[in-house]
Amino acid sequence: MKIIVDADACPKTVLMICKQAAAENNLQLCTVASFNHHINSDYHLVVGDSPQETDIKIVNLAKKGDIVVTQDWGLAAILLGKGAGVISPTGRIFRAKTIDFLLEEREAKAKFRRAGGRTKGPRKRTSEDDERFVSALKTLINQRLTKY
Template identity: 45%
Template sequence: MKILVDGDACPGRQLIEKAAKEDSIPVIILCDINHYITSDYSEVICVDAGFQSVDVSLINKASKGDIVVTGDFGVAAMALGKGAYAISGKGFVYDDSNIDKLLFERHIAAKARRAGNRTSTIKKRTTEDDDRLYKNLKFLISKARK
């Protein structure tokens, strides 16, 4: 088991590494060459700055039982399809019971934006988000170990 992190837009990286260290789980952070990420614990892999290059690399490295941290519903859906677990940077666990709804809502929002409408803005990160991320990541780690 390993934790793969979509590093181009991943808050809470310190909490992810803390949870991983406690259980001696390797962490791989993927980012494109436009982002400079360093870590004392995680392996950082930089890929070319192409459209969805990080997403494709992350999914290619994911295996059954891994944990994928991403805010991208499409990446989460592909991870679930490979038998991996998926969680957002704010600690929301993606699973078969919610991923279709999330993908559909993303599709509707994209259609609305193309039509010139505005969709909701991203909310600022809170301490509740941090708490949820750590708690749910520890839950997924224990689930993946069974």
């Protein structure tokens, strides 16, 4: 079991939390990002900056039982299908039973934007987001350690 971080858009605090959790649980931490990002990690994979290149690398790396940190709902859906646990940087644990709804919501918002509408971007990250992420990551790690 390993923790894989989609580091292209991952907040630094989340990366630090993942490093600490990996060390505490004797897990490998793997970060993946395009060459445009400078990530300080013991096991960091650099990919090109083509669209979806980071996602493809993560899909190829992830195995059943692994934990992946990403905010990409499409990537989360693929990883859930592989049996990986997936969590967002805000602490949302993605579930197979709710991912279809999230993908439909994403498509509806994209259609609205293509028609000229505007949607809100993400709000500023808070310390509560970090606390929620720590709690959810611990839950996911414990579930995975018990199950796998």
